[in-house]
Amino acid sequence: MQPRDLDDGFRPHTPQEVKELPPIENTLATSSSLADHMMWQLSLLPDDNQLRDIGAAIIGNLNDDGMLVDEPCRVGVITCAAVHANRVPERQRNEIEPVMRQRIAKVLAIGLAHGHDGIVLAMQQAFWDKYGVAKENTVTHPITQQGTDRNPALLSSSRNEVPSDFDEVALDRYIARGNIALACNLAFDDMIELVSKKDGTTGDASRKTALEGLLPGVILQPSGVFAAIRAQDVGCKYIRAS
Numbered sequence: 633m634q635p636r637d638l639d640d641g642f643r644p645h646t647p648q649e650v651k652e653l654p655p656i657e658n659t660l661a662t663s664s665s666l667a668d669h670m671m672w673q674l675s676l677l678p679d680d681n682q683l684r685d686i687g688a689a690i691i692g693n694l695n696d697d698g699m700l701v702d703e704p705c706r707v708g709v710i711t712c713a714a715v716h717a718n719r720v721p722e723r724q725r726n727e728i729e730p731v732m733r734q735r736i737a738k739v740l741a742i743g744l745a746h747g748h749d750g751i752v753l754a755m756q757q758a759f760w761d762k763y764g765v766a767k768e769n770t771v772t773h774p775i776t777q778q779g780t781d782r783n784p785a786l787l788s789s790s791r792n793e794v795p796s797d798f799d800e801v802a803l804d805r806y807i808a809r810g811n812i813a814l815a816c817n818l819a820f821d822d823m824i825e826l827v828s829k830k831d832g833t834t835g836d837a838s839r840k841t842a843l844e845g846l847l848p849g850v851i852l853q854p855s856g857v858f859a860a861i862r863a864q865d866v867g868c869k870y871i872r873a874s
Contacts, residue, residue, distance in 0.1 A: 666698055667691050751819035753785040753803065759845030763826050774798075786847075807849035814863075815846070816856025 674687045693700055720728060752765050760766060766781035773780045774787070775794060785803040787793040799805060807813050823842040828834055831841065846852075853859035 666696060667694060670694075751815055751822055753783060754813070754815045754847050754850045755783065755823060755845050756847050757783050757786055759823075759842075763830050763845075765826070768826065804847060804849075807847070813847075813850045814853050814856065814859050815850050816859070817852045817854050819856060820846075820852060 670691045671688065674684055674691065677683060677687075690700075752760070752769055752771075755765065760781065760783050765771070765783075766779075771780055771782075771784065772778060773782075774784050782793060787798065788802060789796040789799050800809075803813060820842065823845070824838045827838040827841045827845075831838070833841065
């Protein structure tokens, strides 16, 4: 009869490997697109910075069908991935704010560099008429696609500008029904500059005039991008205007 190995209950203590928490980037919301997939494939190439730069430039100029675009695309919204806070380990929660601040700063820098044109929709028609908004911007009628000097957000069937079906989506009617309309204060600087050029005023005087031309009920936010992100945080849905 062979003796059995007995378990004496002793277990030597060996250091346990401490698993590193996943990078904060892994908990960010991401979107998948043809460009994303191609950029991933590009990342698998041998280290050749010049080749990767050329590849990234080509991918950045493809449309959703994989064809080269004929001309630069105008965008209405610039955004960034937001943190899934509930999926971030407690020990990394303090990393959320600096990561998002960095991303928001990049988005705002892009917006500042390329200017804003949507803010003009929040201005009254009288402001458009006095300061030649239509001359400063390429404005087209939403139905006829012809040039117009009217604010497309304020068109009305009472002036034979649009069919009556469009009346309720006019911005002033929308606000009158109790809905909320926010505008970007950074973009509003464009309106202040427009006043300064026309009236020869500066600073607070130009801002006061521009504010008087803002459609009643529109609420200025320090940053339109950040306001949109915060609205989505509390359950609002983002729909891009066509």
